[in-house]
Amino acid sequence: MMKGVPKMLLVSVALLAWACSLASAYDPSPLQDFCVAINDTSSDHAVFVNGKFCKDPKLATANDFFFSGLDTPRDTSNPLGSNVTLLNVDKILGLNTLGISLARIDFAPYGLNPPHIHPRGTEILVVLEGTLLVGFVTSNPDNRFFSKVLYAGDVFVFPIGLIHFQFNVGKTNAVAFAGLSSQNPGLITIANAVFGSNPPINPDVLAKAFQLDRNVVNYLQKKF
Numbered sequence: 001m002m003k004g005v006p007k008m009l010l011v012s013v014a015l016l017a018w019a020c021s022l023a024s025a026y027d028p029s030p031l032q033d034f035c036v037a038i039n040d041t042s043s044d045h046a047v048f049v050n051g052k053f054c055k056d057p058k059l060a061t062a063n064d065f066f067f068s069g070l071d072t073p074r075d076t077s078n079p080l081g082s083n084v085t086l087l088n089v090d091k092i093l094g095l096n097t098l099g100i101s102l103a104r105i106d107f108a109p110y111g112l113n114p115p116h117i118h119p120r121g122t123e124i125l126v127v128l129e130g131t132l133l134v135g136f137v138t139s140n141p142d143n144r145f146f147s148k149v150l151y152a153g154d155v156f157v158f159p160i161g162l163i164h165f166q167f168n169v170g171k172t173n174a175v176a177f178a179g180l181s182s183q184n185p186g187l188i189t190i191a192n193a194v195f196g197s198n199p200p201i202n203p204d205v206l207a208k209a210f211q212l213d214r215n216v217v218n219y220l221q222k223k224f
């Protein structure tokens with residue numbers, strides 16, 4: 001009986017350590033140096049795995065870990081006045097299993113990267129040029145809003161799964177770069193997901209949920 005207790009404790013500690021390792025890195029930890037993804041999913045027999053199939057490591061080259069051109073400003077002449085260039089595992093196949101990706105975000109004056117969620121990644125953003133009003137909102141019931149105006153050289157963190165945005169409040173273009181803690185952080189743009197789903201959500205649901213008139217919901221559903 002007494003002998004069994006330390007064993008139980010050991011199991012609990014091992015389980016806790018395992019849980020902590022899951023919490024510290026959202027993507028599973030790699031079990032080899034790298035696992036360059038094979039990008040061809042066109043085969044009829046391809047199946048989804050948690051991640052991508054790997055290339056034979058002997059066939060990997062430096063280009064599997066390389067991307068060029070992130071110094072070029074992107075076109076921001078769209079209704080939001082922003083443009084996100086995300087280098088995830090689909091763009092740099094060598095990112096597979098490594099739990100990280102990178103984005104460049106360009107903003108026209110008053111350009112907005114609208115409220116969105118990355119379901120699988122925390123984001124750390126650095127402003128290179130311009131002035132950004134940024135913020136995120138915590139989960140229920142508090143829904144606390146954490147916000148800051150950022151200038152060149154300033155860094156801000158957006159925790160995994162929380163709604164956040166970046167808004168250029170300056171009179172010039174703005175540029176930021178962001179690291180994300182997943183090879184495939186995912187993106188849910190709130191307005192598009194709610195009002196632009198395919199097929200549309202029953203307008204009565206949205207009218208009640210957002211306490212809006214049906215006509216306003218119809219208008220928003222047409223817009224998105």
Ligand SMILES: *[C@@H]1O[C@H](CO)[C@@H](O)[C@H](O)[C@H]1NC(C)=O
Nearest residue numbers: 073074075076077078082083
């Ligand atoms: C972002 O910029 C690229 C290159 O400048 C352009 O091809 C693309 O259409 C732009 N995307 C949006 C959403 O404006």
Ligand SMILES: *[C@@H]1O[C@H](CO)[C@@H](O)[C@H](O)[C@H]1NC(C)=O
Nearest residue numbers: 038039040089090091092093
């Ligand atoms: C991988 O495939 C996706 C989807 O077909 C494509 O957009 C992407 O450019 C490809 N990436 C590479 C590195 O070939």
